[in-house]
Amino acid sequence: MKITKLFFGITLFVSSITIAQNKSFTLNEIWGGAFSTEGFQSLHSLKNGTQYSVLERDKASGASNINIYDYKTGEKTKTLVSSSSIDGLASFQGYTFSKDENRILLSSELEQIYRRSSRGIFHIYDVPTQGIFKVSDKKIQSPLLSPDGNKIAYVLDNNLFMLNFVTGQEVQLTDDGKKNEIINGITDWVYEEEFSFVRAFDWSADSNKIAFLRFDERDVPEFSMDVYGKELYQKQDVFKYPKAGEKNAKVSLFVADLSAMTSDEIKLGDYKDFYIPRIKWTANPDVLSVQVMNRHQNNLDLVFVDAKTKAPKIVLNEKDEAYVDITDNLTFLEDNSFIWTSEKDGYNHIYHYAATGKLINQVTTGNWEVTQYYGYDIKNKKIFYQSVENGSVNRDVYAIGLDGKGKKRLSKKEGTNDAEFSADFSSYISYFSNATTPYEFTLNNGANGEVVREIKNNKALLDNLKGYDVRPKEFSTIQVNGETLNMWTIKPKDFDPKKKYPLFMYQYSGPGSQSVANTWHRANDYWYMMLAQQGYIVVCVDGRGTGLKGAKFKKATQNDLGNLEVQDQIAAAKQLGALPYIDASRIGIWGWSYGGFMSSNCLFKGPDTFKMAIAVAPVTSWRFYDTIYTERYLMTPQENAKGYDDNSPINFVKGLKGKFLLVHGSADDNVHVQNTMQLVEALVQANKDFDWAIYPDKNHGIYGGNTRLHLYNKMTNFIKENL
Numbered sequence: 001m002k003i004t005k006l007f008f009g010i011t012l013f014v015s016s017i018t019i020a021q022n023k024s025f026t027l028n029e030i031w032g033g034a035f036s037t038e039g040f041q042s043l044h045s046l047k048n049g050t051q052y053s054v055l056e057r058d059k060a061s062g063a064s065n066i067n068i069y070d071y072k073t074g075e076k077t078k079t080l081v082s083s084s085s086i087d088g089l090a091s092f093q094g095y096t097f098s099k100d101e102n103r104i105l106l107s108s109e110l111e112q113i114y115r116r117s118s119r120g121i122f123h124i125y126d127v128p129t130q131g132i133f134k135v136s137d138k139k140i141q142s143p144l145l146s147p148d149g150n151k152i153a154y155v156l157d158n159n160l161f162m163l164n165f166v167t168g169q170e171v172q173l174t175d176d177g178k179k180n181e182i183i184n185g186i187t188d189w190v191y192e193e194e195f196s197f198v199r200a201f202d203w204s205a206d207s208n209k210i211a212f213l214r215f216d217e218r219d220v221p222e223f224s225m226d227v228y229g230k231e232l233y234q235k236q237d238v239f240k241y242p243k244a245g246e247k248n249a250k251v252s253l254f255v256a257d258l259s260a261m262t263s264d265e266i267k268l269g270d271y272k273d274f275y276i277p278r279i280k281w282t283a284n285p286d287v288l289s290v291q292v293m294n295r296h297q298n299n300l301d302l303v304f305v306d307a308k309t310k311a312p313k314i315v316l317n318e319k320d321e322a323y324v325d326i327t328d329n330l331t332f333l334e335d336n337s338f339i340w341t342s343e344k345d346g347y348n349h350i351y352h353y354a355a356t357g358k359l360i361n362q363v364t365t366g367n368w369e370v371t372q373y374y375g376y377d378i379k380n381k382k383i384f385y386q387s388v389e390n391g392s393v394n395r396d397v398y399a400i401g402l403d404g405k406g407k408k409r410l411s412k413k414e415g416t417n418d419a420e421f422s423a424d425f426s427s428y429i430s431y432f433s434n435a436t437t438p439y440e441f442t443l444n445n446g447a448n449g450e451v452v453r454e455i456k457n458n459k460a461l462l463d464n465l466k467g468y469d470v471r472p473k474e475f476s477t478i479q480v481n482g483e484t485l486n487m488w489t490i491k492p493k494d495f496d497p498k499k500k501y502p503l504f505m506y507q508y509s510g511p512g513s514q515s516v517a518n519t520w521h522r523a524n525d526y527w528y529m530m531l532a533q534q535g536y537i538v539v540c541v542d543g544r545g546t547g548l549k550g551a552k553f554k555k556a557t558q559n560d561l562g563n564l565e566v567q568d569q570i571a572a573a574k575q576l577g578a579l580p581y582i583d584a585s586r587i588g589i590w591g592w593s594y595g596g597f598m599s600s601n602c603l604f605k606g607p608d609t610f611k612m613a614i615a616v617a618p619v620t621s622w623r624f625y626d627t628i629y630t631e632r633y634l635m636t637p638q639e640n641a642k643g644y645d646d647n648s649p650i651n652f653v654k655g656l657k658g659k660f661l662l663v664h665g666s667a668d669d670n671v672h673v674q675n676t677m678q679l680v681e682a683l684v685q686a687n688k689d690f691d692w693a694i695y696p697d698k699n700h701g702i703y704g705g706n707t708r709l710h711l712y713n714k715m716t717n718f719i720k721e722n723l
Contacts, residue, residue: 023468025530027716030523031709035465037439037458037520040429042094047101049424053080055095064091066104071427071443074455081106081125086132089123098149102127105145105152114189114669115700117141117198124152124165135163142186142199146207151258153185153201153210160185160201160212162258173210173256173263180222180240183215188249190242191215193670194628195277195326206285209307210256211266213276217249225667228696239669244623244630244644245637251276253290255307266305268292268312275628282355283332293324297632300324302340302357315357318342322555323632325512329373339363339383341373343551350383352402363404369548371395372418376402377425377446384421384428384446390414392548393475393486393518397430397449410449413437416519421446429455433520435473435488438462469493471529475518480571481564483544483553486516487572490528490538495581501537502586502723503576504528509565510594511633512547512554515540527712531719539576543568559640561622561633562601562647569598570606577609588723590614590715593671593700600649600660600679607657612722614715616663617671617700620679621648624672650679653686659722660690663711665698691718 029035042055050072056065063084068077081104083091094107103126110120119139125132135143135152140161143154150166158177163170174184185201192198201212223241228234242248253276256263268276271292278291288305290312302316318324320343329350331339336355341348348370350363363383364370372386374397381402390396390409395416400407411417415434422428426446433439438458442451473488492501506528508515521529528538544564545557557564569589577584587610591599596618603613622630622644623637634643645651660683664676673694683690693714695702702711 024533025468025526027527027530027709027712030526030530031712035461035521035523035526037461038456039431039439040441040456043420043429044095044097045420045422047423049422049426051077052420052422052429053095053097057091058082058084062091064093066095071422072452074443074453080104080127086123086125089132092123093120096145098145099147100149103145103149105143109139111139113141114192116192116196117186122154133165142201144199144201144203146203147205148207151203151207153203155185155201158183158186160210160256162210162256171258171261173212174214180238181216181218183217183249185212187213188215188217188220189239189669190248190626190628191275191277194626194632195275197278200279202279202281202288204281204285204288204307205283208257208259208285209281210258211279211281211288212254212256213279214252214254215249216252219247220249221246223672225669225672227667237667237669241669241672242627244625244627244634246627248273248275248295248627253279253305255288255305255310257307264310266290266310266312268303268305269314277326278328278330280330280332282338283334283336287336289330289332289338291326291330293326295627295631296635297323297628300326302330315355316340316353318344320344320551322551322558327373331373331376333376334378339373339376341370346551348551350385350400361404363400363402364407365404367550368392369550371548374419374421375425379424382406382425384410384419384425386418388548391518392514393516397428399446408448410444410446412449414518416517419444427452434518435475435520438520469529469533471532473525475516478541478572478575480541480543480568480575483568485541485543485568485572487539487541488516490532492532492535492537497581499581500583501535501581503573503582503588504531504536504538504719504723505569505573505587505589506538506540506595507543507569507589507591507598508593508595509543509545509569509591509598511545511557511561513594514542514547516542527716531716534720536719536723537582539572541569541572543572557633559634559643560647561643562597565598566601566605566647569602570609573602573606573609586611586723588612588614588719590616591618592616594619597649600662601647601652603658603660604649604652604655607655610658612659612661612719614661614663614718615649616711616715617665617668617702618649618662618675618679619671620650620675621645623648624675624678650682653679653682653688656683656686656688656690659718660688661715661718662690662692663695663702663714664693665695665700665702667697668700670700 044053066081092106092108096105106123110118119141122135141155151164153162160173176182217240220240224238226234253266273295275293280289286307290303292301300318301314303312329341340351352360368389370387374384397411397419418431419428430442430444441456471490477484478487589599596615599613600615603610637644664673
C-alpha cells in the first residue's frame with residue numbers, strides 16, 4: 001500500500017488557532033449559518049472597464065440596491081437603482097443590464113420551479129430617464145432583453161412573447177403552448193436538469209430575429225408525486241419525465257423574423273431521435289449556430305443556419321467512443337471565427353476555428369484540463385481561462401495568446417483561484433480559497449496577475465474559528481487498482497498513531513465529478529470536523545470515473561456505472577483498514593444521490609469491509625433515472641441491460657450484513673422516491689433489517705426550516721450508534 005502526502009499547507013494555520021482551540025462544532029451552528037463566508041451577489045463588470053455593479057441589501061430599510069464601485073479605489077461611486085425609490089417594488093432579487101447598459105431588467109417575487117427554473121415579476125428600469133415599468137402583471141419565465149435594449153422576449157404559459165417597449169407593440173409568437181404537451185422557448189424537465197439550461201431562445205445580433213426551441217412532449221410518459229401539504233386531501237404534481245429507454249420530447253427549431261412577422265421551422269437535416277442542447281446566434285445576425293447531438297450523445301454536429309435561406313450547414317463534428325460534453329464555451333469573434341473546447345486529444349482544451357469550421361489552431365495543450373473559459377480580449381488577442389495545470393486538486397487562472405503562445409499563470413497562491421474579469425480584461429476580481437484560507441477577494445492586474453488591492457476577506461470567520469477545534473484536511477494520494485487516486489483525511493485532535501480509530505468515508509463518485517479539491521470548507525466539512533472531534537477519522541477518495549484527470553480516467557466507467565467506482569471505494573477502505581491506527585472492523589461510508597447509489601452498493605457488495613452505510617436520495621436502479629444523463633453513460637436499457645442491472649443495489653440486498661440508513665424526500669423530482677421504495681421492498685422481501693426516513697414534500701436537496709438540521713442529527717446519531 002502506498003499513500004503519498006501531496007501537501008500540508010497547514011502549519012501556520014494550525015499554530016495560529018491553537019489558542020483557546022477547545023470548542024466543538026455543533027449541528028445547530030453548522031446549519032444555522034454560523035460559519036458562512038462573505039461574498040458578492042450578482043457582480044457585473046460595466047462596459048467602461050473601470051467600474052462594476054453589485055446587488056446589495058440595505059440592512060436598515062431592507063431595500064435592494066444596485067451599487068456601482070470603482071475597480072481601482074474600491075470606493076462606491078453611486079447607487080444606480082434602489083427599490084426604495086420605486087413605487088410598488090419593495091425589493092428585487094436579481095438584475096440584468098441591456099448590452100448598452102441603458103436599461104436594467106429587475107426580477108422580484110421569484111418562485112422556484114425546478115433546479116434552475118423559476119417564474120417571477122419583472123420590471124424594466126430605464127437608466128437615462130430613471131423611468132420604470134412592469135413587463136407583465138403575471139409571473140413570467142426567462143425574460144431576455146434584445147441586444148439593442150428596446151425589446152424583451154419571455155415565456156408565459158409555455159408560449160413565447162415579444163414586447164417592444166419603445167413602440168408598445170406586444171407580439172405573441174406562439175399559441176400552442178400547453179402544460180405537459182407543448183413548450184415554446186423554455187426547456188422541458190430533462191433538458192433543464194441534464195443540459196443545464198432553461199431559456200431555449202436567443203436574439204440575433206441585430207435584434208430583429210428570435211430563434212427558439214419547441215418541445216412536443218405529448219408522447220413522453222408522465223411521472224406523478226403526491227404533495228401532502230396541510231390540507232385534508234393531498235395534491236398531485238404530474239409532469240413529463242422520460243426515464244432511460246423511454247420516449248423523449250420531440251424538439252424542433254424555429255426562427256421568428258420580427259420585421260417580416262414570420263415564424264419558420266428550420267429543418268436541420270436527416271436527424272432521428274436527437275437533441276438540440278444549445279442554440280446561439282453568431283456575430284453575423286443572419287447566421288444561427290445550432291448544436292445537434294444523437295441520442296447516444298457520442299456524435300455532435302455544430303450546424304450553422306442561414307436565417308435568410310433557412311439552409312443548414314455542418315461546420316464542425318465531434319465524435320467520442322463514450323460521449324461528448326456540452327459546454328457554454330462557444331464564443332464567436334468579430335470575423336465569426338470561434339472558440340471551442342474539446343476533449344478530443346484526451347484532455348479538455350481550447351481550440352480556435354475559422355467561420356468555415358476549419359481548425360486554425362489548438363490554443364492550449366498538455367496533460368491537464370481547462371476547467372473554465374473566461375473570455376477573449378480582442379484588443380490584446382488573449383484568451384483567459386482556468387485550469388488544473390498545477391495539480392488536479394487545484395485551480396489557477398491563466399492568460400494565453402489566441403495563437404497559443406505567451407501563456408502566463410496569473411494566479412500566485414496554491415488552492416482554488418477563480419476570476420471575474422472587467423469588460424476590457426485589464427483587471428479582474430480574484431476569488432481565492434484553499435483548505436485553510438476562507439475566500440479572499442482582491443483586485444488583480446489582468447496583464448500580470450499582481451494584486452492591486454484587497455476588496456473583501458473572511459478574517460472575521462477566521463477569528464471566530466480560533467475558538468474551535470478546527471480539523472484541517474490532509475491531502476494525499478492512494479494507490480488503488482493500479483491508479484493514483486486523490487484523497488483527503490481529517491483526523492481527531494491529538495491523533496495518536498498507536499491508537500485505533502473508526503473510519504468514516506464520504507464519496508460522490510459520479511462521472512466527471514470531484515470531491516477532493518483544495519478549497520475552503522462547505523457545511524459538510526464542518527460536520528466531518530465535528531465527527532473527528534468525536535474520535536472518527538474521516539476520509540474521501542475520488543475513484544475512477546471522477547473528473548479533471550483526463551478523458552480516459554473519467555470515462556473508464558462507461559457502460560458499467562457502479563462497478564469500478566465501487567471496487568475503488570472497497571479497495572481504498574481495505575487499504576486504509578490495514579493501517580495500524582484504523583480499526584478495520586469499524587469502517588462506514590455515506591453519500592447523497594450518486595453517492596447514495598455508491599454507498600448502498602459498497603455496503604451490499606463489500607459486507608465484510610463496511611460496518612455501516614448511509615444513502616441519501618440514492619438512485620437504486622438506473623432504469624428509474626432520466627434519458628439524457630443515464631443513456632450518456634449506459635446507453636439504453638434495451639441495448640445494455642447488463643449495465644443497468646449488474647450494479648443496481650436492488651439486486652444485491654442479500655449481501656447486507658451491516659447497518660443501513662436510507663433517506664429520501666417524497667417530492668424529489670430528480671431522483672424519484674420510487675428508487676427508495678423499490679429498494680425498501682427488496683430489503684423487506686430479503687428479510688433485512690434497516691433504518692429509513694422519508695421527508696414529506698422535500699425535493700432532492702432535502703432542506704427547508706429545520707429539515708437539514710433534523711437530517712444531520714439523524715445521520716450523526718446513526719453513526720455514533722453503529723460505528
